[in-house]
Amino acid sequence: MEKRVLLALAISFLVLGFYPVILQKFYPQSAKTSPTASLEPLPSSPASGNLKGSDLRGAVSPAFLGDTERLLQEEDLAIGNERVKAVFNKKGGLVREISFPRFADPKTQEGLKFLSADSSGSLPGLVSLSPDGMQFKEALTGYQAEERPGEILFVPSSDADGVRIVKSWRLEKDSYASRLEIRLENASNAPKELYYQLFVGPSIAPRHSIDSQYIEANFYSDVDGKKVLQHPKESKRGKVVTSQGKLEWAATKDRHFSIIFKPLSGTFKGAVQGLGNHEFQVFLLSEKIALPAGGAIQHDFLVYHGPNDIQELLPQGLDPIVNFGKLDLFGKLLVGGLELLHKVFRNYGIAIIALTTLINVLLFPLTRVSYLSMKRMQLVQPKVNQLRQQHGKNPEKMNRELMELYKKHKVNPFGGCLPMLLQMPVFVALYVALSKSVALLNEGLLWIRDLSLPDSVQLPMALPLLGKEAHLLPLIMVGAMVIQQKFTQVKMEGQDPSVEMQQKMMAVLMPIVFGFVFYSMPSGLVLYWLTNTLLMTVYQLRLKSVTLT
Template sequence: MEKRVLIAIALSFLVLGFYPVILQKIYPNYKPGSGLYEKTAGKSRALETPGVTPAISSPSGTYAVDQDFTLRNDKFSLVLNKKGGVIREVSFFGYTDSETKAPLKILSDTSVVRSPGFLDIASSLSGLGKPAGVYEIQDEAGRVRLSAASLDGKLKTTKLYSFENKKYHGRLTVRFQNTSDAPLEFYYCLYAGASLPPRHSIDEQYIEANIFPAEEGKNQIQHVKETKAGKTVQSRHFVDWVATKDRHFSIILKPVSKSAFKGLVQGLGSHRFDVSLLSEKVSLPPGGWLESEFLMYIGPNEIEELLPLGLDPLVNFGKLDMIGKALVGGLELLHSVFKNYGLSIILLTFLINLLLFPLTRAGYMSMKRMQVIQPQMAKVREHNKKNPEKMNREMMELYKKHKVNPFGGCFPMLLQMPVFIALYVALSKSVILVNSHFLWVNDLSSPDSVYLPVSLPFLGNKIHVLPLVMVAAMVIQQKFTQIKMEGQDPAMETQQKMMALMMPVIFGFIFYSMPSGLVLYWLTNTILMSLYQLHLKKVTLT
């Protein structure tokens, strides 16, 4: 029996240690290989430089803050800068910073040159990556037109930003005109922007680039998270859109017409990158022009906003996507009735546990039957120490006689895991929890914080209360629901008690910096499981 306890402890630590790996398998981050291709007659062939990706250098220079222009609608404020003609700051009016209470900013780094709308033009792929030029800005009543000269003054470039009221999306129109008396050939990259800066420590793992292929039958979104500095990751197929996203918000660029663009992700180091659309070679005769239109989305990762634009694949919960979206839909339905997401999480957790209660009951009753025959199992082991084959045969006869399945306690629990994992991921990434209040919690999408009059070692001047409440609930659960075997030796009983204390502490470390909505779900689930198990302990075996 002592060996079984040690094995149980080892397996518990193994599960905790490999939990991130398990999630990685369920929600893989696909990192595509590089390669430059173009489509001709339904096939793919290499461009002039087979197997070569554009070597884009990092442009130097920073923004001049006094060259800003602000474009607003009902949803957000965009600050455009003359240097590069880019969007250097985004503030949402419908969301607030949980610390400052000011409009939430997802972009405000003035040191990043390749911000949304940055246009890189060169006569060859190897020439991409030059410093940003300075644009002239014209205000056109709700639209902003920016103009600049490129390619040694031979090419006039114009960008027109236009956003509707009450919408997170708009149009970015790019026009090229050959002002020289000779033909021009060039490539260009239009940037969705750099990786969005994390607002909380938990945001880092969710920052990624997305590339969605335009090829028929290839509707699998490509995720790129970590790219080494100087390394370029490029799509092998033409793309429908590209995005830079974090846990809750995204900036997306999508060609309006069926143009041939590749998705490009450039590594900047320190888990940072930028994302762009790379054109094919453009050829313009003297005086000729080309105009391309792009849909630009700057907003929350919310299906209701993305679905009409054909961008809904961006919201994805991995292989459990359907379950996760169904649970989020249930959460929104409860919120429409009770008007509070904290209360809705509690009710949804209760309904899920109620639905899965038959499985919980079956698993616990199987464990209880195993507890009853434990003394007989100990005798079988003792009498057949030197004959493992006979011991296994008598064990199977014992299980059959008492109608006990040795795996009966585990199998029902495993059936519940997809639901709990899907809800875990959905609550971690769902934008509907941003700025949602519950009791003392100001934002269910981030850790709850209670400020202290003094600064504590390792914690500072604030603590996260909800994870501490969760740890206390888990300690109580372990104490009142621990199964004690008849004839159990004192040493093994001591080990079980140690394990019962260690597990809540380990979970406390894991959940301490998690979103408070997720902690609330786990706390509610812990309390409900404790009540269920206390009830089932009183049930008589039949």
Template sequence: MDWFRTLLIVAVAVLGWNIIFQWNQDYGQSNDATASEVNNPQDIQVGHNDALKPQVADSINSSLVPQSEKTEVSAPVVTQNEPKIIQVSTDIYDIEIDLNGGDLVRLALKQYPRSVENPDDPFVMLVNNSNAKYIAESGIIGASSFDLDASAEQGRPVFKAAQDSYTMSDNSLVIPLEYTNAAGVTFEKRYIFNKDSYQIQVEYEITNDGNSNWLGRPYSRLRRTGFKDPSTGGGFGLPTFLGVAYWDPEEKFTKVKFSDLEDKGTRSAYLNTTMEGGWIGILQHYFVVAWTPAENETNLYRASYNENMKVPGGQEYIADAVQQQITVKPGETVTTSQSMYAGPKLQERLKEAAHGLNLSVDYGPLFFISDLLMAVMKTIHKFIGNWGFSIILLTLFIKALLFPLAAKGYRSMAKMREMQPKMVELKKKHGEDRQKMSQELMKLYQKEGVNPLGGCLPMLLQMPIFLALYWALLESVELRQAPFILWIQDLSIMDPYFILPLLMGASMYFQQRLNPEPPDPMQAKVMKFMPIAMTFLFLFFPSGLVLYWFTNNVLSIAQQAYITKKVQKGA
């Protein structure tokens, strides 16, 4: 029992260590811009010197040539003109739209502060400045589309807007942008925002007053340079996934690291597939931006990497969806639409936006346990309104639920403690003969009716719950900047004063004192060292997770002390 219990504790420590450092290798990005540079409100103004100027023909070819004939993906066509910005304010967004192309070049979330220290500064998702570029681009490509209009020298249309700024006053807000090409085709691009919704609709109304058919393919694209995820900062070595993700109705949810796009090579498609339904986006910690076409719509989805020295850092990652070609005959008006989700990874909202988008909240291999734990915590939170106390009550609920099984383990440990004098005698008698010692110990266990592995049961029960809760706390935006009490003002990051980890280490030490000391001296030394090692490990864990483990230890001590007294009384 002792060696197995020691092995379990070491496994928890090693697993935790790997969680910290291996994930840093897997998902940590080598970035040029820092989080503060990206999310500093003073740096969010759109720059004048960061526009891309690739050849128009490259964009035509990569967009219109069938997948079977061509897999190269070129950088998008972008205006060379100075940015012409209109401001948009809704109940949840602060947005900037560049009339050169009509793209979203800045999007800030009003209900999600940049940091606890800066509650009035909204978190910025989309950004376009000298340090970083992350924009949501949309348009229409094709032989006669406006993005390739010969009269537009910059390669993108320059839209007109009736106002310089728009503010939501009702349940919805429509931003109309208009452009007419030399052939007499008028395009009205409309952004539609609904109150308390993170879904953004982009509509095109195309009116052909010319003399020939108009052909084009609507596209939607995310372009991001390799700056650091500004929403990550929970503690040393705790990065989360940053990269492209897409949903294929057949292959389901897939994540692609930016490094994988780089390995494919510049302007070559890692993903280049046509499918009905689905979505594509870029994930970061707590937040997601994704283009979400209709489920009955067929799109060409692509993900690629592009080396371009004219963008911050000299590199950008591209995720886009290209719709089927539409034809507008002379005298006709055709409307087409695209939709985008831009906001926090709230599972209920994600499910409403697109099928499978809720999987962007990735709880890892134990997701079924994480989902259950979060459902219980959300229910508790509705009544008490504090996520810290929700974690404590969740721990109470788990301990009560598992107590009948854990009690067997505690009884086994209590009996082992009573057997300690007999085990010491056996050690004195057969200490040099390990085989004989093991045989005599097994006989003693059988005689006393003790299962040597029974004491490991409580820890075995805790391990999957601990790991599932780790992912739940790390991935759930509900815990972002969630205060507890006193000095803990953000349960998603490590304790700034290390008080909780020290309390956790002390509780682990006292819990260890209730257990019988292993007969093997080396095992005994390892066990005595474990509280120190675990304390060091937990210094960098989210304080919400440390709170769970500390509460779990305190309850385990109480349960074990109760069972031990009953065993000693012969109950």
């Protein structure tokens, strides 16, 4: 095989290899925070708790996990509506399970379970106390639960070092949000100063291997007058990172759902603590609280436990958690367009096809300019080759002659690339938006049962590399790309036979490489790329018939 073939193959693999890096640049999963919103180990200011990572390791000790197991053996109770169901533990006053009836499994009809007691880390609603902001102790006093319509009041059966912690959870009607009230009562005869932690929840266990890269904590803060979404990344056991600026809310999330705690009163820091093995837990950290003897203080919180859906999050002021990176506006516009098309076609698979078609139609003028520019380059290619042969030993003269040739024939050597570069932000934004869209969850098309996951078909026998199950849509996409390459390949006059052979090989190898890249991706993304490939094939065949002079 000639060196140029190897070079072409190397370039193609480099492009594909660095594509995730490009995506990471535009759409960071755990974005590096700007200097004005840097995340640091716990600071030493009293308002943030004067905590150190080593101190917090004692605050969330293995003993607590044992207590959780004991408490979770107690009787549970639940509140819920048509959107969300939350199961509470009576004795611990904790949320031990969250599920979503609207995202029920098509087979079992059971609501999607988002959080369970099996999760690593502390469950939402746990409160820990500290007299000095250094060492925290879990306030596992045991509770008596009083049920009211849509509300559960947890009254402590004893106090924690003279402090009673009363919790009230109230689920809002027809909403994914609830209201949490935390009331601290000084049951002693002496004044007390203390800090407390309120746990938002643990890192979410992935439901599918695709979900792992999207599991993260978020802080949303006002930093020097600028709203900043922070992406703290900490999984090293015992290590703690806190938010900067004035915290508005803290969250733990995955690809499709979030748990968000938004303080409505009081001043808090957000904090994430690593648990090891890529797991973490998120909590709020109060400022110093002074309780006179017999006195009390109450803090209210908005708690969101639901999908990463802008329409659901916007009324609560939580929509910044849906973020598509540097092309965020493009991504949100495309998701909005997808929702509008779904209202027309009543199927997200068809809506993806329609949206991809609409985008291609709108960008067709740029596609036309790009293709015709490349075609003009093909017309002058024999003369370009001739000049290179004549002046190969004099690069300066060769470049001057080439520029005159391009000017004479009105050819821009970069004309084929620039229009395509202008289209890239739209295609990348659509790609990322589809990869995160909760709208595709449990939505099907033909044999595809869930557009948010790879499609699968059962095979009559096990095949090498595939097993007894195959992802059919990526294989169809590979076939479409091979056909596109075959129909749109142009043989130029005077073309070197070896170059022609290289083009034929690349026409086969590139679809295969893309097939490997897309094979385990969500079927909604593959459907988008397949539709785009078919449309580009039609456009190129049509433009191929255009005659240039």
